[in-house]
Amino acid sequence: MSVILTDADYEVFKRGLKDTIGLDLNHYKQQQMQRRINQWLDRTGVKTYREYLKILQSNGEERGKFTEYLTINTSQFYRDVSVFKEIEEKVLPDLLKRYRRLKIWSAGASIGAEVYTIAMILAELSPGMTHTLLGTDFDVGALAKAKEAVYGENLLNTLPRMYKDKYFQKEDDLFKLDDNIKRRVRLQRHNLLEDPYDTGFHMILCRNVFIYFTPETQAALTAKFSESLVPGGIFVVGSAENLMAPEAANLKRVSYCIYQRD
Ligand SMILES: C[S@@+](CC[C@H](N)C(=O)[O-])C[C@H]1O[C@@H](n2cnc3c(N)ncnc32)[C@H](O)[C@@H]1O
Numbered sequence: 001m002s003v004i005l006t007d008a009d010y011e012v013f014k015r016g017l018k019d020t021i022g023l024d025l026n027h028y029k030q031q032q033m034q035r036r037i038n039q040w041l042d043r044t045g046v047k048t049y050r051e052y053l054k055i056l057q058s059n060g061e062e063r064g065k066f067t068e069y070l071t072i073n074t075s076q077f078y079r080d081v082s083v084f085k086e087i088e089e090k091v092l093p094d095l096l097k098r099y100r101r102l103k104i105w106s107a108g109a110s111i112g113a114e115v116y117t118i119a120m121i122l123a124e125l126s127p128g129m130t131h132t133l134l135g136t137d138f139d140v141g142a143l144a145k146a147k148e149a150v151y152g153e154n155l156l157n158t159l160p161r162m163y164k165d166k167y168f169q170k171e172d173d174l175f176k177l178d179d180n181i182k183r184r185v186r187l188q189r190h191n192l193l194e195d196p197y198d199t200g201f202h203m204i205l206c207r208n209v210f211i212y213f214t215p216e217t218q219a220a221l222t223a224k225f226s227e228s229l230v231p232g233g234i235f236v237v238g239s240a241e242n243l244m245a246p247e248a249a250n251l252k253r254v255s256y257c258i259y260q261r262d
Pocket of ligand 1: 208
């Protein structure tokens with residue numbers, strides 16, 4: 001029998017979830033989350049949400065798996081080729097002309113593919129220079145994969161050949177990222193909804209994360225990201241994530257997926 005999670009059940013589930021895994025689903029699009037949770041409960045064979053909350057409370061491994069499922073860690077190196085080409089050919093060279101050392105944040109970094117892509121690009125654009133590169137995510141499982149930095153070839157499909165050949169070592173079917181790139185990046189757990197935001201960034205990427213948030217939360221977080229940027233700093237979103245009122249956060253759209261702070 002499949003589980004039916006009603007709106008009332010969802011409210012209780014949300015409260016329980018906040019207590020157990022620390023994620024406040026009120027900020028996420030309800031329909032989408034509800035559907036995913038229903039599907040998960042169906043698959044696990046648990047009959048009621050209360051029963052599942054009890055499992056989550058007592059079983060750390062299940063908490064990890066559920067968090068990973070719920071937060072959706074899909075990522076890829078050089079994801080959205082045209083956007084990364086622009087970052088590589090225009091955005092970063094412009095920033096490097098203005099500032100010698102860059103401070104960049106990949107927020108919702110998942111398995112690290114995005115922030116490591118930036119690290120490789122910077123290694124080419126400014127050899128020998130040290131920049132501050134931060135990758136954060138809520139999901140510790142994704143961050144553990146980022147720290148390991150060993151990837152299946154499918155995650156490198158859109159990465160230009162030169163980077164793949166130069167910065168990865170093939171081990172059986174997997175690709176291991178060069179230590180020299182790994183050590184340029186600091187990875188850290190951070191909940192975008194609750195934790196304080198650092199400031200002074202020249203570029204922030206928050207890609208394919210906003211799509212899961214409600215419009216109100218998207219607007220609130222956009223304002224926080226903007227405050228974390230230096231004037232003229234760059235904010236990059238995912239290809240399905242046009243900001244609705246960028247000017248309210250002192251941002252102007254400069255290109256597809258790319259905004260600049262006034
Ligand atoms: C689809 S991945 C995007 C990865 C990468 N930015 C990209 O575009 O390839 C979304 C990531 O956002 C993270 N995330 C979701 N809610 C979050 C929150 N409240 N705080 C921090 N990260 C969050 C998820 O854990 C997941 O790793």
